[in-house]
Amino acid sequence: MKDKWIVSVLICAVLITIVFPMNASAAPKVEASGAMLVDMTTGQVLFSKDEDAMLPPASITKLMTTFLVREAVESGELSWNEEVTPSEAALALTRKPGLARIPLVNKPYTVKELYDVALIRSANEAAVTLSEAVAGSEEVFVQQMNERATELGMTQTTFANVSGLDSVSAGRPGENLTSANDLMRLALAYLTKFPDVLDVTKRAYVDIDGVRFEATNRMLSGRDLAYPGMLGFKTGTTDDAGYCFIGVSTRDGRTVLSVVLGAETDNGRYEATKALHEFAYRDFVMTPILRTGEIVPENVFVAEGEVETVAARTTAAFEVLVEKGQAVPEPVYDLPDTKAPVAVDQQVGTVTIEPSESVRYLDGESPPTGTLVTAESVETASFLTRMSRAFADFLEEVRLVLGKLSLVDRVEML
Known part of the structure; x- marks a missing residue:
């Protein structure tokens, strides 16, 4: 009797599955103003939320800043070992409470040191110093940022400064605005052209002037919100922008890239990022087509x-x-x-x-x-075979033409 009951339960389970097939799992709940998720292995968009909304990106702006610096190094305009002394404008940021990410002083720093602290520690003063090294002034460099954005197809983006600070803090007019979609384009261009940038952004700390500073990214290995496979990429926070984060992770041969803009809390941007990456790895299956x-x-x-x-x-x-x-x-x-x-x-x-x-x-x-x-080779047909086919094709064309003519038309042709 017990066996019959078990069989009945199994049959019912099968019937339920057939009648009510499993639907795709629900998309993650992302508490943010804008978000996007892309699988870099296939280039597929897996999730988006208000992807075209123009929003302030805060220090994610520094991705464009460091991208142009890296291009300048590759073109020979700069070298990693070249030394640059921060200007008074850059040093002024270190004196403003809450803005000094790295307390730079009036001494030379290498381009590589400034590049690393701009990405790892989100150093505003380093970003300004790098822009001056490339273009002579932040104003000219911002023009280059906007030109590069246009080239990348970032149609919803306008840069006003190189750090991502608001206009009052940055000391420059205008605000930076962009979208999750545009930032995804920038991040993909960066990672495609310079994949070794992840060797920098996956570091949990950076040393400069004999002092060690923790990375702003709390999802890196060794940090309190460590996420398996996390490789960086860039954080951003201001009062206007909220909490933002572009994250890259890898698992089982796949690489996932997410953008989260305008989360309400610091933890919120990381919770949203984790939900997106788990959604990519858990709910999407690499399916063989051929x-x-x-x-x-x-x-x-x-x-x-x-x-x-x-x-x-x-x-x-x-x-x-x-x-x-x-x-x-x-x-x-x-x-x-x-x-x-x-x-x-x-x-x-x-x-x-x-x-x-x-x-x-x-x-x-x-x-x-x-x-x-x-799957196999094909030799050229003999002359006789080709002529036979040509004649057969000719007869077929005649048949088709005659088939479209009325009886009267055919008699007149005769």
């Missing part, structure tokens, strides 16, 4: 070949992130006609996953593609 070497269902037409079509296959596994409970998207093949002779493993096309309800990519970004090659 295996390595798999023959795809569409063939390539081969002009003048011994055979008129040839099979195509993948060169590597093709995967896409799919949220649990969502349908697996169908691949789209691009297999243009080719001409004989065709060698085996000759590249003949691509496969991709187009944007859909279940798959979204950052606007302006191209979906990832997989390469398709021929």
Whole structure:
């Protein structure tokens, strides 16, 4: 009797699953003015909230500042070992209560020292000093920041200073405004061009002038809110902006990037970041679309070949992130006609996953593609075979034309 009861329960469970399939898990609750989540491995957008709202970014501004500094180093305009002495404008920030992140003094510092403390400790005075080293003045450097933002497609961004402070604290007119979407573009550009920036932002402290300072990021290893795999990236806080954070983490071969703007508390920005990253790792599964070497269902037409079509296959596994409970998207093949002779493993096309309800990519970004090659070779057909096909094609065209004519038209043609 007991066994029959267990069997009945199992049958009911199966029927419930069939009738009421599991839906995708609920998106994380993010208490912030704007937010965005992207999987860097695939370029897919996994979550967004008011992504285009123009908001103050606070010290996340320094990502653009240090990005331009890094580009200047790469171009040879600056060197890491070049020494720079802070100006009076930069040193003035160290004398303002609450603004001095690093108490710089009137002495030379290397570009690398200033770069590190700007990212790790969010040093306002270091950001100003770096801008002066690159452009001669903060005003000119801000113009370069806005020009670079335009180049990156950051259409909702205006920079007024290099530190992210409000106009009164920064001593410059205007406020910095941007959006979660724009900051995602900047962060992706930074990480793509200079991935070793994470070697800096993952450090839990920085030493300068013989003094050790803790990183502003509390999610780094060894800090009180440590999150497994956290690699940085940048914090920001002002009264107007609230608490902001761009975070990068890695787990099981995937890298996730999040933007949180305008959280109400310091803990709140980290709680939102953790919720987003857990959502990415827990609720999205890397789903195989095609295996390595798999023959795809569409063939390539081969002009003048011994055979008129040839099979195509993948060169590597093709995967896409799919949220649990969502349908697996169908691949789209691009297999243009080719001409004989065709060698085996000759590249003949691509496969991709187009944007859909279940798959979204950052606007302006191209979906990832997989390469398709021929599964076998095709030799050029003999002259007789090609002439026979041409004649058969001609007869087919005549048949189609005649099929469209009325009986009277056909008689008149005769």
